[in-house]
Amino acid sequence: MLAYIIRRVLQSLLVLLVVGLVAFSMFRFVGDPIDNMLGQERTVADIERLRDQLGLDDPFVVQYWNFLEGAVQGNFGISYRQGRPVAEIIADRAPATLELAAVSGILALGFGIGLGIFTAIRRNGFSANLIMTLSLVGVSLPTFLIGILLIYIFSVELGWLPSFGRGETTQIGGWSTSFLTESGLKALILPAITLGLYQMTLIMRLVRSEMLEVLRQDYIRFARARGLREKSVNFRHALKNTLVPVITVTGLQLGSIIAFAIITETVFQWPGVGLLFINAIQFVDIPVMAAYLMLISVMFVGINLIVDLLYFAIDPRLRIDGRH
Amino acid sequence: MSAEPVLSVRDLVVEIPTRGGLLRPVDRVSYDIGAGEILGVVGESGAGKSMTGNAVIGLLDRPARITSGEIWLNGERIDQLSMRELRKRRGKQIGMVFQDPLTSLNPLIPIGQQLTETIREHLPVTAAEARQRAIRSLEEVGIPAAAERIDSYPFEFSGGMRQRVVIALALCAEPSLVIADEPTTALDVSVQAQIIALLKRLCRERGTAVMLVTHDMGVIAETADRVAVMYAGRLAELGPVREVLTEPHHPYTSGLMGSTPLASKGQPRLHQIPGSMPRLGALPDGCAFNPRCPKAQDKCRQNPEPRIGPADPRAACWFPLGETA
Amino acid sequence: MTDLPQSPDTPIAVKKPSRLQEIWASDFLWQFRRSPVAMVSFAVVMLLVLSAVFAPLIAPHDPFNPATLNLMNGFTPPGEANMFTQDTFFLGTDDQGRDVFSTILYGMRISLFVGFAAVLLAMVIGITLGLIAGYVGGWTETIIMRVADVQLTFPAILVAMLIFGIAKGFTPPEYRDQMAIWVLILAIGLSDWVQFARVVRGATLVEKSKEYVQAAKLIGRTPFAIMLRHILPNVLSPVLVIATISLALAIIAEATLSFLGVGAPPTQPSLGTLIRIGQGFLFSGEWWILLFPSITLLALALSVNLLGDWLRDALNPKLR
Numbered sequence: 001m002l003a004y005i006i007r008r009v010l011q012s013l014l015v016l017l018v019v020g021l022v023a024f025s026m027f028r029f030v031g032d033p034i035d036n037m038l039g040q041e042r043t044v045a046d047i048e049r050l051r052d053q054l055g056l057d058d059p060f061v062v063q064y065w066n067f068l069e070g071a072v073q074g075n076f077g078i079s080y081r082q083g084r085p086v087a088e089i090i091a092d093r094a095p096a097t098l099e100l101a102a103v104s105g106i107l108a109l110g111f112g113i114g115l116g117i118f119t120a121i122r123r124n125g126f127s128a129n130l131i132m133t134l135s136l137v138g139v140s141l142p143t144f145l146i147g148i149l150l151i152y153i154f155s156v157e158l159g160w161l162p163s164f165g166r167g168e169t170t171q172i173g174g175w176s177t178s179f180l181t182e183s184g185l186k187a188l189i190l191p192a193i194t195l196g197l198y199q200m201t202l203i204m205r206l207v208r209s210e211m212l213e214v215l216r217q218d219y220i221r222f223a224r225a226r227g228l229r230e231k232s233v234n235f236r237h238a239l240k241n242t243l244v245p246v247i248t249v250t251g252l253q254l255g256s257i258i259a260f261a262i263i264t265e266t267v268f269q270w271p272g273v274g275l276l277f278i279n280a281i282q283f284v285d286i287p288v289m290a291a292y293l294m295l296i297s298v299m300f301v302g303i304n305l306i307v308d309l310l311y312f313a314i315d316p317r318l319r320i321d322g323r324h
Numbered sequence: 325m326s327a328e329p330v331l332s333v334r335d336l337v338v339e340i341p342t343r344g345g346l347l348r349p350v351d352r353v354s355y356d357i358g359a360g361e362i363l364g365v366v367g368e369s370g371a372g373k374s375m376t377g378n379a380v381i382g383l384l385d386r387p388a389r390i391t392s393g394e395i396w397l398n399g400e401r402i403d404q405l406s407m408r409e410l411r412k413r414r415g416k417q418i419g420m421v422f423q424d425p426l427t428s429l430n431p432l433i434p435i436g437q438q439l440t441e442t443i444r445e446h447l448p449v450t451a452a453e454a455r456q457r458a459i460r461s462l463e464e465v466g467i468p469a470a471a472e473r474i475d476s477y478p479f480e481f482s483g484g485m486r487q488r489v490v491i492a493l494a495l496c497a498e499p500s501l502v503i504a505d506e507p508t509t510a511l512d513v514s515v516q517a518q519i520i521a522l523l524k525r526l527c528r529e530r531g532t533a534v535m536l537v538t539h540d541m542g543v544i545a546e547t548a549d550r551v552a553v554m555y556a557g558r559l560a561e562l563g564p565v566r567e568v569l570t571e572p573h574h575p576y577t578s579g580l581m582g583s584t585p586l587a588s589k590g591q592p593r594l595h596q597i598p599g600s601m602p603r604l605g606a607l608p609d610g611c612a613f614n615p616r617c618p619k620a621q622d623k624c625r626q627n628p629e630p631r632i633g634p635a636d637p638r639a640a641c642w643f644p645l646g647e648t649a
Numbered sequence: 650m651t652d653l654p655q656s657p658d659t660p661i662a663v664k665k666p667s668r669l670q671e672i673w674a675s676d677f678l679w680q681f682r683r684s685p686v687a688m689v690s691f692a693v694v695m696l697l698v699l700s701a702v703f704a705p706l707i708a709p710h711d712p713f714n715p716a717t718l719n720l721m722n723g724f725t726p727p728g729e730a731n732m733f734t735q736d737t738f739f740l741g742t743d744d745q746g747r748d749v750f751s752t753i754l755y756g757m758r759i760s761l762f763v764g765f766a767a768v769l770l771a772m773v774i775g776i777t778l779g780l781i782a783g784y785v786g787g788w789t790e791t792i793i794m795r796v797a798d799v800q801l802t803f804p805a806i807l808v809a810m811l812i813f814g815i816a817k818g819f820t821p822p823e824y825r826d827q828m829a830i831w832v833l834i835l836a837i838g839l840s841d842w843v844q845f846a847r848v849v850r851g852a853t854l855v856e857k858s859k860e861y862v863q864a865a866k867l868i869g870r871t872p873f874a875i876m877l878r879h880i881l882p883n884v885l886s887p888v889l890v891i892a893t894i895s896l897a898l899a900i901i902a903e904a905t906l907s908f909l910g911v912g913a914p915p916t917q918p919s920l921g922t923l924i925r926i927g928q929g930f931l932f933s934g935e936w937w938i939l940l941f942p943s944i945t946l947l948a949l950a951l952s953v954n955l956l957g958d959w960l961r962d963a964l965n966p967k968l969r
Contacts, residue, residue: 015799030818136958140951142901144908145943148928156932163932218427225381225422226442226493227415236441240432256804263806266909267928281814281911289814300802315432316477 012301019297023290024067076291086291095175097272101257104196112200116207138201147194147267162187164269195264199253211242251307255300329356330533336393347604349375351557360531364548372557373537377503382410416446419494423506425486429478436474446497461492484515501533553577556612563638573639575617680963687959690952701757708751727937741937759919764900770838775845783853797843808840826914844891852884886964893957920946
């Protein structure tokens, strides 16, 4: 088992190195960093100083190494557009995205698994069928349209909830949170639903199909034949087996919430990292793009790793296989 | 046999509505099983053996359902009970052993937990007592070092051992009836005899009635007290196992015996019943067996075969072999 | 000698198209006729595709010809006469007096063009890489499939955004708007090849082990060429299914990118761009500028999706 974990960690590091190479190449080769960083009024001395500072004359491998070294320390250079260190900009913006993603993730996971179980158990019930039909529409509905629809209903027509921004935030240390004010919480509702809905639909459909598969198994029949309560059959025997395959996909889905936050943040003008990234693409602000790519990769690879380890916790068969 | 049978099935009919019409996988079947008695139920695949067992324990898969007949268990009628009442009797009064021990146990739950949850569901015992009982029942089915292995997962046992665990699970709440649905089919031949012997011994000791569903005449010959032969959802023959095997009354039983290696010892070659069992949607008029029957006459083609029950003639046949010979 | 290479593959080559014909002739159409969902979605897709193709004939106005535009016509509600010019527009006009119905037709043209082109690109890349990975094996296969795995870890839309951003960086600023559509196709196409590659690689591995490939080697034919003829017919149905579902995803991806402002530029608005523009009028009451492009996009995405779903069930029940 330990060998397996070590192998997975090494694989993850390799992936990160490759992504790092992509990020670095972007930084180095897309456009001329000098052009991008210095304005029109520049002297030869300025250029020389910056070339030296950026190490642009070093061999490629050295430059790559320096880039990685900086990245590990959270140093991604200076934003072309804002002229501030990228790390600082991202640190400012990260709490907004992380809070939004966390709330959406919990919504998606909770309702996704819950509704998935419900639609599997009540396979032929009216409400289960209704939910399934709606979910098909939900999968085809682009996220930004959902957001616009919600804004139209709850902000324009009903006027209940704000249509943009985070509301009032409270500073705790370096972290700005919108959890502590009423306007902050209100502002969170629509974006969180928009972001979570698509993932929820996917998780729900997955849980449902896996659960239906499990409910057909012999051990479920046997559990029934032993007179166990439906609750125990469904939630103890079936759910546990359902969760094993669901975990991988769900883990990845939660990861993509961070990525999909880009769309939601644009619709709701949510001042997070996603909005930052979109603006960076629009203005070809390479250091910000590279940093975002690195950060999101770390997150994805981390989630992948956690998912693999969770497998061990749930499925005893793997624990044994790994021991050999 | 005691005066009152443990299980009493009367004119049981199971129907499946399909687009092509109503199918009857179980058609007016009647039999009794007494305490400590083993009733073997044989027949080809699709003859309605398993469906009968599932009907008794109330685990028919929709859209199959019991449409008429009665099922009495320990003097109580159970075919009309609510799902909830029926559930309380499953495990406690009726135990069930499935065919494949590899798939009958939940792979993610240790066997001890699967035992204790069953015991605690049906008996008023504490967790510690349930665990003691679980260990004892594992010992009874011959799991070595039961106290240490109780927290093992199913995949840590061999197929034969798992089937022992399944039997322990079926018997742990001390039911008065056990339905064993092809309990040895999925096992190695070397293990089959052990499992059958175990099942037989445990039920004899406890006076449990057993309904042993199988297509293996050899198993029936070794184990059962009485045998019920099913054909196309109907009972073809029902009687004490020695008599039925040595002197079958129904031509189908006779053909079945002829095509079983064990029972046809000494014969130069195996007999084969011509044709195959009709699909349920395409049953012939008259006796269901008549197209394949060597002795079929006009009466057989026009009239449904006579019904048999515990008190009636042994074979559902207009011209039983023993009498016309 | 000229006849010799033909013999090993002639019988198979004859068999394959007949299987395909069978599908088309019997089962496939029969299932199609029996599925109202499939027929309705097919009809909607055809209607939308045809009206996009013939947009210049159908559209009452040319929204990109400034000469025909009259700013006075701006914000005309659908079906009502403009208070200044007395012109009426079926679906109203936007802020610049462009006929919404016409912009939708032209926008759909761009959306569909990008969608089809991107799927085509993904298909070509995926099939080629899948074939190479499956056939060559070894290092090449490992690298291709590892890249595929890594890419699959990231949401396609994110990959597309990145590629768009990088490609935009390489494009000189003065050409960026002009090139945007092609960059968009490249980005979506590159983000979506993995599925194709996986299916084709799997089929190639199966075919490679068959005896006729050995036979082809013996008689000195390049097995690669022969496999091409045998694998493509085999993977045709899964590829078709994936292509249809990819088309729906590509249309949504295009709309999303354009909506985010990193896709089709306002000078060449796709449906996504139109929705982006329309969103600005959400609060001011000109609902039609937003609503009609949204409905069109939804109808397009939903019907292609349903068609793909049905196709998956009809052609290959095993593909999940």
